Structure formats: structure tokens, C-alpha cells
Amino acid sequence: MTVLIHKNKPADVTLLLEGTYPYVHGGVSSWVNQMICGLSHYTFSLVFIGSNPSQYGEMKYKIPDNVVHLEVHYLMEMKKDINSSKERKGHKGNAEAFQKIAQLHKGFREKKFPSAKALAGMLKVLGADKGGVSHEDFLYSEEAWEYILDSYKEFSTDPSFIDYFWTIRTMHAPIFVLDKIARNVPDSQFLHTISTGYAGFLGALISLKHNRKLLISEHGIYTKERKIDLFQADWITDHPDIFAGGGINSDIGYLRQLWVHFFEGLGRVAYESAESIISLYEGNRLRQLDGGADIKKTAVIPNGIQVERFLAARESRSTDIPMVVGLVGRVVSIKDIKTFIRAMHAVCSRIPEAEGWIVGPDSEDEDYANECKSLAVNMGLGDKIRFLGMQNVVEIFPQLGVNVLTSISEALPLVLLEGYASGVPAVATDVGACRELIFGSSQEDKLLGASGEVVPIANPDITAEAIIGLLTNSERWHKCQAVGIERVETFYREKMLFDEYNNIYQRMLEK
Structure with missing residues (x-):
């Protein structure tokens, strides 16, 4: 510590x-x-x-x-x-304490969870030097060995006891x-x-x-x-x-x-x-x-979000739609940056002046980040895809025409709300709350309309079509922009x- x-x-x-x-x-x-x-x-x-x-x-x-x-x-x-x-x-270990742990595991397996009182009794044995199961007991006691061996014989369908044994040790x-x-x-x-x-x-x-x-x-x-x-x-x-x-x-x-x-x-x-x-x-x-x-x-x-923080970004926007597509997020596999790059290949083939900006840190998974950079070069997008690293999003959003998320998992992404407050429509995968953020959650929210498009995960073709549909239709783009602004100001302050x-x-x- x-x-x-x-x-x-x-x-x-x-x-x-x-x-x-x-x-x-x-x-x-x-x-x-x-x-x-x-x-x-x-x-x-x-x-x-x-x-x-x-x-x-x-x-x-x-x-x-x-x-x-x-x-x-x-x-x-x-x-x-x-x-x-x-x-x-090596030593004997506490048989009664291991029995309480066995009861907890049984509840997990059978989806029959113990009562709060019973759970408290089971958890109290963890780490206790007297009357419980210490880490040393778990590693070196005869009771631990017998419990792991019995569990393997009764439940495991994997043929390797060695793999099972070390999995249990590592897990706990x-x-x-x-x-x-x-x-x-x-x-x-x-x-x-x-x-x-x-x-x-x-x-x-x-x-x-x-x-x-x-x-x-x-x-x-x-x-x-x-x-x-x-x-x-x-x-x-x-x-x-x-x-x-x-x-x-x-x-x-x-x-x-x-x-x-x-x-x-x-x-x-x-x-x-x-x-x-x-x-x-x-x-x-x-x-x-x-x-x-x-x-x-x-x-x-x-x-x-603090909507006021993004008012200057919104006011500084050009009346023209920027042909810049942004993905603001970490360069990690769960954000599926590769689908964004593949989608941008289709976007750039239809809109030659378009660019794709990836805005976020790339140090968390350097191997994946390097794969993404190589993919962009191999697809002929070396001068079209820009990896910008960490940036002040207040300065980035006014330069974007569409705010894109290609994630395979999200909760309620702040970046979509920040984009709305800055006047940027969204294209996002159908994960987490993205559908609610784009089409509305409550009945009152849904009546506002759409603030962008929802697309399937790992589908660069449909993602590209959604991006192109916004960038090339000024009336629709401005409608989505207005809905996004009203949505964030009404429901997400x-x-x-x-x-x-x-x-x-x-x-x-x-x-």
C-alpha cells in the first residue's frame, strides 16, 4: 500500500x-x-x-x-x-470455515444466494487467523487441498487438474x-x-x-x-x-x-x-x-454535464458543416477504433475532402494502438486519419461535423452529451444508453426527435452510410444539431x- x-x-x-x-x-x-x-x-x-x-x-x-x-x-x-x-x-486448516465457503460457492452455482445474515457469517471467515481461513490456510492447508480436489472431481469438466488448481489459486x-x-x-x-x-x-x-x-x-x-x-x-x-x-x-x-x-x-x-x-x-x-x-x-x-462550458465552442462553429469526423475516446479495443478506420475508408471514397480524427490517449494498450495506426496506413488513409492524443475537447468539437462512437460496450457516454452541447450530431453503436441519447429516453424526450444515427456494432459499411448521410444533408444535419442541443440542455445538466x-x-x- x-x-x-x-x-x-x-x-x-x-x-x-x-x-x-x-x-x-x-x-x-x-x-x-x-x-x-x-x-x-x-x-x-x-x-x-x-x-x-x-x-x-x-x-x-x-x-x-x-x-x-x-x-x-x-x-x-x-x-x-x-x-x-x-x-x-503445511497444516490441517479449519474444516468448519471451509464448509462455510463451500456453502457460498454452492449458492453461486445454483443461483440460490444466501440471506444477508448468512452471507455475513460466510464472509467473516475470510482472512481470519483464528476460526477462519487465512491466506496461508488457503495456500498451504490440507483442508484447502481437499476442498479443491473434491470440487474438481465433482464439478470440473476440464481434463487438466493442474490448470484447474492454478485457476482456483489465481482467482482467489x-x-x-x-x-x-x-x-x-x-x-x-x-x-x-x-x-x-x-x-x-x-x-x-x-x-x-x-x-x-x-x-x-x-x-x-x-x-x-x-x-x-x-x-x-x-x-x-x-x-x-x-x-x-x-x-x-x-x-x-x-x-x-x-x-x-x-x-x-x-x-x-x-x-x-x-x-x-x-x-x-x-x-x-x-x-x-x-x-x-x-x-x-x-x-x-x-x-x-456542465453545458455552459461548451457554449463558446457552439458559438464559434462555422455555419458550414465541417467535413471532419471525430472519435473522442481512448484507443483501446472496447472502443473498436478499427471499425471507425474502416468506416472512414468508405467515407473518404465518397467525400474526398473528409478527415477522421481520433482524439484520446493511445498509451493504455500500445499494441492495439499500433495496430490501428498500421491499419490506417495500409488502407491508404495515412493522410486522412489523424491520431491527436489527448486534447481539449472544447477546442476540438467546433471543428467536427459528426461525433462518432464505434464502441462494443458503453454505459452513458459523456462524450455524446459534450458533443451535443457543442452543436455536433452523433453516430453511435447500439450499446449502453446510446439509443436513448440519440432517440430519447422518456416520452417527452422522444418527442424531440433524433440527434443522430444508431448503427450496429462492428459494421463499418452502415457506420459510413450514417456518417455520409449527415455530412451531405444540410437540412437533416441542422435538425439533428438542434435536437441534440435541446436534449442535453433539458435532460442532462x-x-x-x-x-x-x-x-x-x-x-x-x-x-
Whole structure:
């Protein structure tokens, strides 16, 4: 653990941040920074957890003055410390404690989740040196060996016990690290996690150990995003015959399924432990219910932006439609930059003066970024596609004719709202809340009309047609522009977001 800020002041809120603010640019990090600054009458303690330091560089944000504590944990680094801190000694282990863990796993498998009281009893055994299961117990005890062996014999369809054994070890190692963090976390009035996953599970542990209320705000649905990652992961060993006869949702390898169920289980624990569960739009609220969230705990609070920040950008626009197509976002695979590049090939063949600007950091996945740059050159777009890196979007948006998102997963992207406030129509894939942002959410919102086009994922031809349709039809473009401006000014102002969360924070403090 590294403590970077500690002001010896009590915090109202502990924010639990997994792989995001303040070390990563992006929509979630921008939202966290927006919330801390906008709710400046509260003090915040930040607990950042990441995998290992090599994946993160310097902080990308200036920490606001109302942050009184910031500590940083890298799960893989702490795992190494634990593995090397004690001499390896075999011992019996606590059979009763392992039985409680077995009951929790059984509930995950059978979709029969334990009651809050039973869950608390099961979680209490984690990390406990006496009467529980410590990390050393998990690694070296006879009970752990027997439990893993019995589980393999009863449930595993993968032929390799070695792969199964190390999967279980690797999967559960961070749990004991999180338990250690939970035991020593600084004091605050309540907890606010910005995802489920490891951060959500940490919130559940802190809530149990320190009797603090837990609030969950999910942008994307963590379990859904991990499924995408896991289906693509090449570090998971699959038996060669596993994929015969079906798609990835039904016939994935057993070890891959095990990882999926693990993250689903973490999500269930977080939902069960939470006081309130917030999503950005109705589609994600329904996914939360599918993931085990209690409907009485759930609510929808959409993102909001400071519209006034973009008024100068809107006013500085030319009356002509710029033949520049922009994608504002990180250069990572989930944003599907390659589909944007392929779409721009078709756009430029029809509109020779068109350009494609990719505006966002390319350091998060350098291999993917290099592949995208090579693709642009190989398609003859070396002078048409510009990788601009991080830029001030207030200066970029007035130069764009269309604001494009080709992502394969999104929540409620702020970049579309910022584009609307700057007077830029949108073309976006049919993911997350993009359809609601373009065609409207409520009945009142839908009556405004369309502020752009929705396209299928990974379809450069249809994406190109949507872009061309806007750039070459001035009447339609200006109609979409006007709708976007009215939509963001009516339904997505920053003050609405702050008012909603201020009310929730006050309720959490009262409880």
C-alpha cells in the first residue's frame, strides 16, 4: 500500500475505485472527478486498487482539495508480498470455515444466494487467523487441498487438474488482499463504490467489518464487461473440444465459465451488501436485477454535464458543416477504433475532402494502438486519419461535423452529451444508453426527435452510410444539431446529477 495523501481529517465518503481515477483517462474517471469537485461540501477518502504498477503511470488528474486521503493498492504486488512473507508450512486448516465457503460457492452455482445474515457469517471467515481461513490456510492447508480436489472431481469438466488448481489459486488470491485492505481502511461515514467486481467486494467487506453503509454506482455493468474480456482472453486454457457445437455464451470452456461465475459471485455479494444501487439508464438497471440486485434498492441517475462550458465552442462553429469526423475516446479495443478506420475508408471514397480524427490517449494498450495506426496506413488513409492524443475537447468539437462512437460496450457516454452541447450530431453503436441519447429516453424526450444515427456494432459499411448521410444533408444535419442541443440542455445538466447524489448522500449520512 502507498498512501499519497493523508490530511488527518475525517472523510464523509470513502470512494472505492478499481482501475480508474486518478490514474486512467476516460468517462468513469471524468465522472468521479466531476462528482468530487461538484460535491465540494463533502470530504472524500479515495481507495484505488489496480492490478500492478506497470499498467499505470502518473496520475492523470489534479486531486481536489476536499480529498483528505488517497491510498493506492496493487493486487498482484501485494499477492507477491503475501506469498514471500512466511515460510511455507503445511497444516490441517479449519474444516468448519471451509464448509462455510463451500456453502457460498454452492449458492453461486445454483443461483440460490444466501440471506444477508448468512452471507455475513460466510464472509467473516475470510482472512481470519483464528476460526477462519487465512491466506496461508488457503495456500498451504490440507483442508484447502481437499476442498479443491473434491470440487474438481465433482464439478470440473476440464481434463487438466493442474490448470484447474492454478485457476482456483489465481482467482482467489486477490480476495485475501482485499480482506487485508478492508481491515485497515481509514474511517468515514459511508462507502461509495463505482463498480462491483473487486471494488464492490471490497465495499462489502468494509461494510461488514466496520458497519458502514455501501452505495454502488455502476456505469457499465462490471460482470458484462468482464465476460467480454474473458471470452477474448488468451491466458485461459481451453480443452480443444470445448467449443464444438455452439456459441461462446453456451459452450465456452469450463475454466472460462469458472471465471465468469466468479465475477458474477462478486457482483452478487456487492449487491446484497449495498444500501442503494444506482445505474445510468434503465437498460443497465434491468441488468442489475438479472445479476441479483434487489429491485427496491435500484434507481437510475443519468450523467450530466456542465453545458455552459461548451457554449463558446457552439458559438464559434462555422455555419458550414465541417467535413471532419471525430472519435473522442481512448484507443483501446472496447472502443473498436478499427471499425471507425474502416468506416472512414468508405467515407473518404465518397467525400474526398473528409478527415477522421481520433482524439484520446493511445498509451493504455500500445499494441492495439499500433495496430490501428498500421491499419490506417495500409488502407491508404495515412493522410486522412489523424491520431491527436489527448486534447481539449472544447477546442476540438467546433471543428467536427459528426461525433462518432464505434464502441462494443458503453454505459452513458459523456462524450455524446459534450458533443451535443457543442452543436455536433452523433453516430453511435447500439450499446449502453446510446439509443436513448440519440432517440430519447422518456416520452417527452422522444418527442424531440433524433440527434443522430444508431448503427450496429462492428459494421463499418452502415457506420459510413450514417456518417455520409449527415455530412451531405444540410437540412437533416441542422435538425439533428438542434435536437441534440435541446436534449442535453433539458435532460442532462450537471446540476440535476449533483442534486440527485446530494440527496442520496444526505440519506446515507442520516442512516
